[in-house]
Protein backbone atom coordinates (compact mmCIF):
# COMPACT_ATOMS: atom_id res chain seq x y z
CA UNK A 1 0.00 0.00 0.00
CA UNK A 2 1.39 3.40 -0.96
CA UNK A 3 1.24 5.98 1.81
CA UNK A 4 -0.53 9.31 1.60
CA UNK A 5 1.82 11.78 3.30
CA UNK A 6 0.79 15.29 4.24
CA UNK A 7 4.10 17.13 3.89
CA UNK A 8 3.49 20.64 5.10
CA UNK A 9 5.20 23.78 6.38
CA UNK A 10 3.65 25.42 9.40
CA UNK A 11 4.19 27.94 12.15
CA UNK A 12 4.82 26.93 15.77
CA UNK A 13 1.12 27.37 16.44
CA UNK A 14 0.12 25.08 13.58
CA UNK A 15 -0.84 27.49 10.82
CA UNK A 16 0.14 26.71 7.22
CA UNK A 17 -0.01 30.34 6.20
CA UNK A 18 -1.60 33.64 7.10
CA UNK A 19 -5.41 33.79 7.21
CA UNK A 20 -5.47 33.87 3.39
CA UNK A 21 -3.07 30.92 3.26
CA UNK A 22 -0.03 32.93 2.16
CA UNK A 23 3.02 30.94 3.25
CA UNK A 24 5.72 32.84 1.36
CA UNK A 25 7.09 34.29 4.63
CA UNK A 26 8.14 30.73 5.56
CA UNK A 27 10.54 30.44 2.59
CA UNK A 28 13.17 32.38 4.55
CA UNK A 29 13.76 29.30 6.74
CA UNK A 30 14.89 27.24 3.74
CA UNK A 31 18.56 28.02 4.25
CA UNK A 32 21.59 26.04 3.15
CA UNK A 33 21.29 23.36 5.85
CA UNK A 34 17.55 22.94 5.39
CA UNK A 35 17.83 22.82 1.61
CA UNK A 36 20.50 20.12 1.86
CA UNK A 37 18.04 18.06 3.94
CA UNK A 38 15.27 18.57 1.37
CA UNK A 39 17.60 17.62 -1.47
CA UNK A 40 18.62 14.40 0.24
CA UNK A 41 15.23 13.27 1.53
CA UNK A 42 12.45 15.06 -0.37
CA UNK A 43 13.84 16.64 -3.58
CA UNK A 44 10.53 16.08 -5.39
CA UNK A 45 8.69 18.43 -3.01
CA UNK A 46 10.54 21.39 -4.53
CA UNK A 47 8.45 22.80 -7.38
CA UNK A 48 9.62 22.71 -10.99
CA UNK A 49 10.51 26.44 -11.06
CA UNK A 50 12.31 26.06 -7.71
CA UNK A 51 14.32 23.09 -8.94
CA UNK A 52 15.20 24.94 -12.12
CA UNK A 53 16.33 28.05 -10.21
CA UNK A 54 18.46 25.95 -7.87
CA UNK A 55 19.89 23.78 -10.65
CA UNK A 56 18.28 20.65 -9.20
CA UNK A 57 16.38 19.40 -12.23
CA UNK A 58 18.57 16.30 -12.41
CA UNK A 59 17.59 14.94 -8.95
CA UNK A 60 15.62 11.69 -8.91
CA UNK A 61 12.45 11.34 -6.88
CA UNK A 62 13.19 9.79 -3.47
CA UNK A 63 9.91 9.51 -1.53
CA UNK A 64 7.06 10.49 -3.83
CA UNK A 65 6.05 9.90 -7.44
CA UNK A 66 2.58 11.47 -7.24
CA UNK A 67 1.28 14.79 -5.91
CA UNK A 68 -2.28 15.67 -4.95
CA UNK A 69 -3.31 19.23 -4.27
CA UNK A 70 -6.44 21.35 -4.02
CA UNK A 71 -7.27 23.99 -6.57
CA UNK A 72 -6.53 26.71 -3.97
CA UNK A 73 -2.92 25.55 -3.71
CA UNK A 74 -2.61 24.93 -7.46
CA UNK A 75 -3.81 28.51 -8.01
CA UNK A 76 -0.69 29.83 -6.27
CA UNK A 77 1.42 28.73 -9.24
CA UNK A 78 -1.29 29.24 -11.84
CA UNK A 79 -1.50 32.95 -11.10
CA UNK A 80 2.22 33.13 -12.00
CA UNK A 81 1.55 31.24 -15.24
CA UNK A 82 2.82 27.89 -13.90
CA UNK A 83 0.44 25.20 -15.14
CA UNK A 84 2.61 22.19 -14.27
CA UNK A 85 4.17 22.96 -10.86
CA UNK A 86 5.56 19.46 -10.22
CA UNK A 87 6.48 18.26 -13.70
CA UNK A 88 8.65 15.48 -12.23
CA UNK A 89 5.60 13.90 -10.50
CA UNK A 90 2.23 12.55 -11.60
CA UNK A 91 -0.03 15.48 -10.77
CA UNK A 92 -3.64 15.56 -9.54
CA UNK A 93 -5.62 18.69 -8.67
CA UNK A 94 -9.00 18.49 -6.92
CA UNK A 95 -11.45 20.97 -8.35
CA UNK A 96 -15.14 21.16 -9.11
CA UNK A 97 -14.90 24.63 -10.64
CA UNK A 98 -12.18 24.14 -13.28
CA UNK A 99 -13.89 23.16 -16.53
CA UNK A 100 -10.74 21.57 -17.90
CA UNK A 101 -7.17 21.10 -16.78
CA UNK A 102 -4.88 24.00 -17.71
CA UNK A 103 -2.12 21.50 -18.51
CA UNK A 104 -2.06 18.04 -20.16
CA UNK A 105 0.25 16.83 -17.36
CA UNK A 106 -2.25 17.73 -14.62
CA UNK A 107 -5.28 15.50 -14.04
CA UNK A 108 -8.36 16.98 -12.42
CA UNK A 109 -10.26 15.15 -9.69
CA UNK A 110 -13.79 16.50 -9.96
CA UNK A 111 -15.63 14.19 -7.63
CA UNK A 112 -14.87 11.34 -5.27
CA UNK A 113 -11.51 12.69 -4.20
CA UNK A 114 -11.39 10.10 -1.39
CA UNK A 115 -12.09 7.23 -3.83
CA UNK A 116 -9.45 8.51 -6.25
CA UNK A 117 -6.83 8.74 -3.51
CA UNK A 118 -7.74 5.27 -2.25
CA UNK A 119 -7.21 3.91 -5.77
CA UNK A 120 -3.81 5.66 -6.00
CA UNK A 121 -2.82 4.21 -2.61
CA UNK A 122 -3.84 0.72 -3.74
CA UNK A 123 -1.63 0.78 -6.85
CA UNK A 124 1.15 -1.78 -6.92
CA UNK A 125 4.70 -0.56 -6.41
CA UNK A 126 5.90 2.96 -6.99
CA UNK A 127 6.70 5.62 -4.44
CA UNK A 128 4.37 7.31 -1.95
CA UNK A 129 1.86 10.09 -2.56
CA UNK A 130 2.61 13.70 -1.62
CA UNK A 131 -0.42 15.52 -0.26
CA UNK A 132 0.69 19.09 -0.87
CA UNK A 133 -2.33 20.81 0.66
CA UNK A 134 -3.99 23.01 1.24
CA UNK A 135 -6.05 23.16 4.35
CA UNK A 136 -9.43 22.32 2.87
CA UNK A 137 -8.30 19.33 0.83
CA UNK A 138 -6.20 17.97 3.72
CA UNK A 139 -9.28 18.11 5.94
CA UNK A 140 -11.35 16.23 3.39
CA UNK A 141 -8.63 13.60 3.01
CA UNK A 142 -7.86 13.42 6.73
CA UNK A 143 -8.95 9.77 7.16
CA UNK A 144 -6.70 8.73 4.26
CA UNK A 145 -3.55 10.37 5.62
CA UNK A 146 -1.03 7.74 6.73
CA UNK A 147 1.88 10.01 7.56
CA UNK A 148 2.53 13.60 8.57
CA UNK A 149 5.80 15.35 7.79
CA UNK A 150 5.52 18.68 9.57
CA UNK A 151 8.12 21.31 8.85
CA UNK A 152 7.72 23.62 11.86
CA UNK A 153 9.34 26.99 11.51
CA UNK A 154 10.24 29.10 14.55
CA UNK A 155 7.53 31.70 14.15
CA UNK A 156 4.12 32.24 15.78
CA UNK A 157 1.36 33.50 13.51
CA UNK A 158 -1.36 33.91 16.15
CA UNK A 159 -3.97 33.50 13.49
CA UNK A 160 -3.89 31.87 10.09
CA UNK A 161 -4.92 28.96 7.92
CA UNK A 162 -5.11 25.74 9.96
CA UNK A 163 -3.39 22.54 8.94
CA UNK A 164 -6.79 20.92 8.45
CA UNK A 165 -9.66 23.09 7.28
CA UNK A 166 -12.26 20.54 8.27
CA UNK A 167 -12.81 16.85 8.71
CA UNK A 168 -10.19 16.06 11.33
CA UNK A 169 -11.06 14.39 14.62
CA UNK A 170 -8.96 13.59 17.69
CA UNK A 171 -6.52 11.04 16.29
CA UNK A 172 -3.26 9.61 17.62
CA UNK A 173 -0.07 9.61 15.61
CA UNK A 174 3.27 8.02 16.57
CA UNK A 175 6.51 9.98 16.31
CA UNK A 176 8.91 8.29 13.86
CA UNK A 177 11.61 10.91 13.47
CA UNK A 178 12.57 14.36 14.58
CA UNK A 179 15.21 16.54 13.02
CA UNK A 180 16.23 19.96 14.29
CA UNK A 181 18.07 22.62 12.30
CA UNK A 182 20.36 25.42 13.44
CA UNK A 183 17.87 28.07 12.32
CA UNK A 184 15.21 26.68 14.67
CA UNK A 185 13.22 24.73 12.10
CA UNK A 186 12.14 21.24 13.21
CA UNK A 187 10.88 18.48 10.94
CA UNK A 188 8.76 15.87 12.68
CA UNK A 189 7.53 12.70 11.00
CA UNK A 190 4.53 10.85 12.40
CA UNK A 191 2.65 7.72 11.38
CA UNK A 192 -1.06 7.36 11.95
CA UNK A 193 -1.82 4.69 14.54
CA UNK A 194 -4.24 2.29 12.81
Ligand SMILES: NC(=O)c1ccc[n+]([C@@H]2O[C@H](COP(=O)([O-])OP(=O)(O)OC[C@H]3O[C@@H](n4cnc5c(N)ncnc54)[C@H](OP(=O)(O)O)[C@@H]3O)[C@@H](O)[C@H]2O)c1
Pocket residue numbers: 007008009010016017020021022023069070071072073074076094095096097098109110111112113132133134135136137138140161165
Ligand atom coordinates in the same frame (compact mmCIF):
# COMPACT_ATOMS: atom_id res chain seq x y z
N1 LIG B 1 2.44 25.86 4.27
C1 LIG B 1 2.43 25.01 3.26
O1 LIG B 1 3.31 24.12 3.19
C2 LIG B 1 1.35 25.07 2.22
C3 LIG B 1 1.25 24.03 1.30
C4 LIG B 1 0.21 24.07 0.36
C5 LIG B 1 -0.66 25.13 0.35
N2 LIG B 1 -0.52 26.14 1.26
C6 LIG B 1 -1.46 27.27 1.23
O2 LIG B 1 -2.78 26.78 1.31
C7 LIG B 1 -3.64 27.70 0.65
C8 LIG B 1 -4.71 26.92 -0.08
O3 LIG B 1 -5.45 26.13 0.85
P1 LIG B 1 -7.05 26.13 0.78
O4 LIG B 1 -7.53 25.34 1.94
O5 LIG B 1 -7.57 27.52 0.57
O6 LIG B 1 -7.33 25.39 -0.59
P2 LIG B 1 -6.98 23.91 -1.13
O7 LIG B 1 -7.29 22.89 -0.10
O8 LIG B 1 -5.63 23.92 -1.74
O9 LIG B 1 -8.01 23.83 -2.33
C9 LIG B 1 -9.39 23.91 -2.08
C10 LIG B 1 -10.12 23.63 -3.38
O10 LIG B 1 -9.91 22.26 -3.75
C11 LIG B 1 -11.06 21.76 -4.40
N3 LIG B 1 -11.63 20.67 -3.62
C12 LIG B 1 -11.57 20.52 -2.27
N4 LIG B 1 -12.23 19.40 -1.91
C13 LIG B 1 -12.69 18.84 -3.07
C14 LIG B 1 -13.43 17.68 -3.38
N5 LIG B 1 -13.88 16.85 -2.42
N6 LIG B 1 -13.74 17.42 -4.68
C15 LIG B 1 -13.31 18.26 -5.68
N7 LIG B 1 -12.60 19.38 -5.44
C16 LIG B 1 -12.30 19.66 -4.16
C17 LIG B 1 -12.03 22.93 -4.49
O11 LIG B 1 -11.72 23.57 -5.73
P3 LIG B 1 -12.83 24.34 -6.59
O12 LIG B 1 -13.17 25.56 -5.80
O13 LIG B 1 -12.14 24.61 -7.88
O14 LIG B 1 -13.99 23.40 -6.73
C18 LIG B 1 -11.61 23.81 -3.32
O15 LIG B 1 -11.98 25.15 -3.47
C19 LIG B 1 -2.78 28.50 -0.29
O16 LIG B 1 -2.87 29.87 0.04
C20 LIG B 1 -1.37 27.98 -0.09
O17 LIG B 1 -0.42 29.02 0.01
C21 LIG B 1 0.46 26.13 2.20
